């Protein structure tokens with residue numbers, strides 16, 4: 001059992017606040033992905049959990065133990081470093097066996113266990129090599145092997161796939177997910193890659209400048225982004241964000257802007273309110289010219305093989321549309337784009353936080 | 367019915383087949399201009415090396431085949447390898463080589479063991495205190511050896527010296543055969559330890575901190591991290607320090623021997639360089655001194671080559 005709890009964890013480096021008041025409750029057996037752009041504090045947070053850095057503020061719990069001041073040796077966590085940190089002077093076998101040697105296992109048992117782990121990772125033929133004689137993918141496996149060789153309370157992985165080529169990354173991604181399923185051990189996985197996050201995570205913790213921007217399952221984070229940051233970080237191309245005003249007409253709400261008129265599908269009368277309107281490229285469709293929607297001019301068409309991305313200019317805003325190839329438009333075309341009301345996201349124009357519609361409980365008058 | 371046939375798609379056309387020839391070879395002039403600069407930059411250094419190192423070396427070799435008393439105007443007399451025969455025949459040579467070995471072994475704690483301990487400990491000192499600490503350790507290196515020797519002579523004075531007072535002893539440190547050599551070693555060690563600490567510190571900073579972090583997460587205690595990770599990765603630095611000690615200890619001690627003991631008492635601090643100096647400038651036997659110089663030079667080349675080989679074999683490089 002290993003549930004990891006972070007309570008108000010903060011870490012400052014001089015004037016820089018790398019991790020800012022993060023509260024997280026990572027359940028036993030969970031695959032939590034720490035996602036965020038480079039420099040947002042993901043590695044720092046992982047090092048705080050591993051005990052390699054003391055937090056400036058906050059507490060850290062593993063099950064019912066307060067880990068805040070426990071040295072890394074006694075935390076029973078295994079970590080895969082972004083650089084892999086394979087000991088350059090030790091052979092692959094000694095690298096993988098290192099955690100057991102530190103725990104004073106007998107030699108014969110270490111050898112047996114290392115052989116077993118090496119077999120599952122396909123490293124048996126490489127056991128006598130030094131790390132510098134390995135390819136990037138092999139090094140990554142050795143790093144994984146060193147974490148797997150003991151039965152840790154949780155695995156911490158810092159961008160383990162970022163140094164691999166695209167094809168190897170896809171393969172290894174599936175393997176790590178499979179490993180998590182078979183072991184059932186808690187994993188905290190750091191990445192800046194949204195595809196890794198979406199495909200592997202049971203929950204995503206999205207970080208923005210050291211703060212937790214959103215916490216939720218991949219579908220929650222993708223379908224109901226909590227802020228403009230979350231909306232634009234996930235998805236490719238990023239969600240289109242346009243300045244608009246919510247206005248009521250004929251008893252229902254619609255988003256209005258320069259060349260924009262999209263129904264929100266809400267029946268209500270409200271004073272005008274400026275918002276930021278978000279819509280994902282794949283949710284935009286071409287409508288007959290002249291109707292309601294977003295009026296735009298196509299500037300470029302990008303071919304992704306199976307799909308096409310159409311770049312448009314609407315007013316002063318850029319809009320991307322994604323759909324199956326061919327979409328049947330070309331540069332210079334004037335188009336009208338629409339989206340279903342449930343695919344429109346509204347964000348506060350000042351704070352950038354998501355706005356949700358809450359129908360007022362109308363007093364029963366009948 | 368329509369009839370047809372499958373046609374294979376042609377591979378991309380290559381320019382060579384289309385009759386286009388790749389760019390012509392560069393002319394000898396552009397080639398020379400591209401290759402020459404590094405050699406031109408090196409020339410001044412090479413010229414200085416030849417004038418100040420290799421030419422004197424050659425002259426020493428020539429001198430070692432002559433008999434000469436260093437007096438300008440007196441003729442040099444060609445004697446063949448007589449100087450070498452004479453040198454190898456003296457019992458002093460063997461004794462001075464042995465004393466040099468003792469000095470080297472005695473210096474190793476000061477150039478390797480103590481610096482490693484100090485550097486490992488100062489790593490934990492943070493901020494400004496670390497700089498101050500390093501400056502303190504390095505300071506003796508900046509004291510001129512002769513000035514240092516004068517102070518130590520005073521400290522080691524048999525009647526009023528601070529060392530005897532502190533230790534509660536009554537030893538004539540510099541005039542007793544056993545303690546004279548010990549004093550020379552300790553004073554030289556005091557001089558160079560700071561430099562060695564600096565070298566080790568630089569070596570430690572060069573080690574990626576992720577290794578120690580990974581080892582800690584893997585469960586290694588602080589001393590295990592030091593023994594299993596840090597020291598092996600520091601081995602190139604340690605090999606360098608050992609090499610420096612072996613090759614240079616006898617030179618480092620020279621100014622101290624010259625000011626404090628003049629090779630005595632009864633030759634107990636006469637190492638190979640002091641012996642060479644005595645032959646040349648006490649006995650005015652330039653040929654013998656030159657022969658000793660050539661012999662030691664050759665000897666150190668062999669030792670250096672062996673040690674470098676050994677270091678290559680034993681040390682681990684972090685890449």
Ligand SMILES: Nc1ncnc2c1ncn2[C@@H]1O[C@H](COP(=O)(O)OP(=O)(O)O)[C@@H](O)[C@H]1O
Pocket residue numbers: 013016017018036037038039040041042043044045
């Ligand atoms: N040891 C350190 N000293 C000073 N600043 C640091 C240190 N480690 C990280 N930082 C800063 O903290 C921020 C977050 O870094 P990091 O956690 O490595 O980001 P990420 O892994 O998300 O790319 C960065 O601004 C970085 O410069």
Ligand SMILES: [Mg+2]
Pocket residue numbers: 042043044082
């Ligand atoms: Mg990072």
